[in-house]
Amino acid sequence: MTTNDKIVIDDVQKSFGNVHALKGASLTIRPGEVTAIVGDNGAGKSTLVKCLTGLYTPDSGEIRIDGEPVRFTSPRDARDKGIETVYQDLALSDQLTVWQNMYMDRELVRGIPGFRFLARKRMKDHAAELVSQLAVNVPGVNRPVKRLSGGQRQAVAIARGVMWAKNMIILDEPTAALGLNETAQVEDLIRRVVAGGKTVLVVSHNFEQVKRLSQQVWVMRGGRVVGGTRTENVSGEQLVGMVTGAVSMVE
Numbered sequence: 001m002t003t004n005d006k007i008v009i010d011d012v013q014k015s016f017g018n019v020h021a022l023k024g025a026s027l028t029i030r031p032g033e034v035t036a037i038v039g040d041n042g043a044g045k046s047t048l049v050k051c052l053t054g055l056y057t058p059d060s061g062e063i064r065i066d067g068e069p070v071r072f073t074s075p076r077d078a079r080d081k082g083i084e085t086v087y088q089d090l091a092l093s094d095q096l097t098v099w100q101n102m103y104m105d106r107e108l109v110r111g112i113p114g115f116r117f118l119a120r121k122r123m124k125d126h127a128a129e130l131v132s133q134l135a136v137n138v139p140g141v142n143r144p145v146k147r148l149s150g151g152q153r154q155a156v157a158i159a160r161g162v163m164w165a166k167n168m169i170i171l172d173e174p175t176a177a178l179g180l181n182e183t184a185q186v187e188d189l190i191r192r193v194v195a196g197g198k199t200v201l202v203v204s205h206n207f208e209q210v211k212r213l214s215q216q217v218w219v220m221r222g223g224r225v226v227g228g229t230r231t232e233n234v235s236g237e238q239l240v241g242m243v244t245g246a247v248s249m250v251e
């Protein structure tokens with residue numbers, strides 16, 4: 001994948017036993033934009049994200065990047081293509097420190113073959129710099145993640161995603177646990193990612209945030225994408241109506 005590639009999700013279905021979480025979901029993600037997905041609890045948003053990132057394998061349907069069908073069999077496949085994901089159910093390791101989490105599986109090494117050392121200082125310094133940019137009050141990168149608050153953990157997960165995303169970042173409810181100031185910081189960070197030419201997919205229940213951040217919004221209901229529109233064409237109120245089904249889709 002590159003920063004110029006369009007992503008198409010085409011009629012993806014996914015069941016868990018007899019729970020039909022995705023009943024044929026289709027949407028398009030344009031490169032270099034913020035695309036938002038909205039929908040009530042249980043609509044299938046996180047499941048769709050996980051199908052896109054290789055955490056789940058779709059039962060049917062296709063995902064195409066720049067017209068080419070892709071089949072990610074693990075999140076590592078997506079990461080190798082420069083796609084980072086900040087999951088709603090955060091995937092930080094409790095026992096590790098903040099900086100170790102940020103470099104998990106991708107430690108920097110220094111030295112010469114046979115005498116390799118982890119570049120601990122470089123990793124710590126860089127992690128500290130990124131976390132401080134988020135202005136969420138994370139009390140130091142040497143602290144184990146299990147001793148952080150929910151909002152602080154979310155900030156670390158976002159900083160890690162932003163740090164490694166080469167082409168695209170996917171954020172599933174990134175500001176759900178954050179206060180007003182922290183939310184504004186994360187939104188700024190997302191704008192910077194897009195200004196850098198990268199693609200962003202964000203799942204959010206915050207319609208004002210969707211209005212502020214995104215160029216395109218897709219609405220999910222009952223395992224389907226029931227419509228989508230350019231964000232500038234809808235109000236926050238119309239979005240609420242589209243999610244509940246009270247208002248039909250604006251095109």
Ligand SMILES: Nc1ncnc2c1ncn2[C@@H]1O[C@H](COP(=O)(O)OP(=O)(O)OP(=O)(O)O)[C@@H](O)[C@H]1O
Binds near residue numbers: 019045088
């Ligand atoms: N691993 C799983 N096993 C069984 N059922 C699941 C699993 N993951 C999701 N589901 C079910 O699939 C449906 C869609 O869930 P999903 O998490 O995608 O919703 P969501 O739109 O992200 O909701 P929320 O806004 O609450 O995060 C729900 O009915 C949920 O209970």
Ligand SMILES: [Mg+2]
Binds near residue numbers: 045047172
């Ligand atoms: Mg979800």
